[in-house]
Amino acid sequence: MNVIKTTGLEYTYADGTCALSGVDFEANSGEKIAVLGPNGSGKTTLFYHFNGLVEPARGEVLVFGEKISKTNIDEVRKRVGLVFQESDNQLVSPTVFEDIAFGPKNLGLGSSEIKNKVSQVLHRFDIENLARKNPSNLSCGQKKKVAIAGVLVMEPDVLVLDEPTSGMDAAGVTDIMEVLDELNNDGKTIIISTHDSDLAASWADRMYILNKGKVFKSGNPKHIFADEKLIADAGLRQPVIVQTYREFRARGISGGEVPLSVLDFMESVDAKVMNIRCAIAASDVLAGDEVSLDIKDGMLVANKGSKGVTGKAVFAGKKGEDIAVKDVASDLQQLAGTLTIFRVPGIIEGGSRAADIEKVREILSKNKHQKIGAMGTSAKVLVNKMDIRCDFEFDVIQSGMLAVLRGFDVCIFASGGMADRAVEKVKERKLKYECFVL
Ligand SMILES: Nc1ncnc2c1ncn2[C@@H]1O[C@H](COP(=O)(O)OP(=O)(O)O)[C@@H](O)[C@H]1O
Numbered sequence: 001m002n003v004i005k006t007t008g009l010e011y012t013y014a015d016g017t018c019a020l021s022g023v024d025f026e027a028n029s030g031e032k033i034a035v036l037g038p039n040g041s042g043k044t045t046l047f048y049h050f051n052g053l054v055e056p057a058r059g060e061v062l063v064f065g066e067k068i069s070k071t072n073i074d075e076v077r078k079r080v081g082l083v084f085q086e087s088d089n090q091l092v093s094p095t096v097f098e099d100i101a102f103g104p105k106n107l108g109l110g111s112s113e114i115k116n117k118v119s120q121v122l123h124r125f126d127i128e129n130l131a132r133k134n135p136s137n138l139s140c141g142q143k144k145k146v147a148i149a150g151v152l153v154m155e156p157d158v159l160v161l162d163e164p165t166s167g168m169d170a171a172g173v174t175d176i177m178e179v180l181d182e183l184n185n186d187g188k189t190i191i192i193s194t195h196d197s198d199l200a201a202s203w204a205d206r207m208y209i210l211n212k213g214k215v216f217k218s219g220n221p222k223h224i225f226a227d228e229k230l231i232a233d234a235g236l237r238q239p240v241i242v243q244t245y246r247e248f249r250a251r252g253i254s255g256g257e258v259p260l261s262v263l264d265f266m267e268s269v270d271a272k273v274m275n276i277r278c279a280i281a282a283s284d285v286l287a288g289d290e291v292s293l294d295i296k297d298g299m300l301v302a303n304k305g306s307k308g309v310t311g312k313a314v315f316a317g318k319k320g321e322d323i324a325v326k327d328v329a330s331d332l333q334q335l336a337g338t339l340t341i342f343r344v345p346g347i348i349e350g351g352s353r354a355a356d357i358e359k360v361r362e363i364l365s366k367n368k369h370q371k372i373g374a375m376g377t378s379a380k381v382l383v384n385k386m387d388i389r390c391d392f393e394f395d396v397i398q399s400g401m402l403a404v405l406r407g408f409d410v411c412i413f414a415s416g417g418m419a420d421r422a423v424e425k426v427k428e429r430k431l432k433y434e435c436f437v438l
């Protein structure tokens, strides 16, 4: 179902600047959409139309199938929450608590109900400790979380965020994008704008490219980033992974669909090329020697012999030196480690408080995991509570799977629906895994 739809949308500012000229846009329920465009392409102006902050000069905007009018504007703003690019424009109260309480207060709710709602949202974002602080003293990432919380407290179906990651460091970006993923897993439609191709490529289900107030193209990221000329014409940069792929492809090393992640990229590499691998010689090796391969600390190690996964040394090498090994048995994946996934209850399922900590301790003490990661708020809270140090903070599923392919046993704590997604991805790649529901 369409939650937002615009047809032939046109908008001109009072000084005569034409910001939108004929934009057709639609968002379906449950989608993650990125509107990608350079500065001045019309992203902010488009978003203002989604909850009636401005009226179209021409064309129409439908929200849940209805035109925005005086009679339904309050309902529209309740169902479509807009988070501004500058958090400072959104955060105006003297404390975080009051800021988040602003919307519910305007609805005329009673004070205990307001308190309840605000506490829930604070808990959900793990920012209870910020409740009494002045928003202007918060970090950029914290401000953004509070701004999102202030919108979320109204329980919208659609969250529209204008450049939600601008001005943030890498940890802040990951944190915010994870929050958005969690909300999407809970069924909310999420629409963001960005000028960051890498972010759009790695996050969106579907995207729109905006340029000079027009939609250049829309579709899924694989489809869009496959068109090199289009991206250049739109004044955008290709994602780094796509640039790398194109160079590999030009040299006959990679092929197939455009990859949007490191894992996809590895799959694009020709099997014949992957068949030659670098290994550390465990003893002196002569050219042509048959070697048996093992993985230690993420690197292939070549022992003389013909047991298990085997290959042939291309050149001679001394013990401890890097050597090239060819004719590697294709089942190198049998040297991969195991991924253990702990499914921590999502916030609506009770969060980290509902998790069985003893069960985690028991499993962890039985299996010595070499690397640990956590994704999602409740998983991160649990890991902190248990004083577990994480190796992965970014791109947790992908980093975990890459480490498993390098022979490590990896454990990932994931909140609610994110754990289910991790299981799907691991199954797709046919990696060894276990999943424990806490
Ligand atoms: N208040 C305004 N008055 C006049 N022109 C504006 C105003 N706001 C934005 N614009 C112009 O409208 C165009 C689209 O801007 P905007 O929607 O902010 O793009 P984006 O969010 O993609 O950077 C730009 O040319 C910008 O200069």
Ligand SMILES: [Mg+2]
Residues within 6 Å of the ligand: 043, 044, 045, 085, 162
């Ligand atoms: Mg903008």
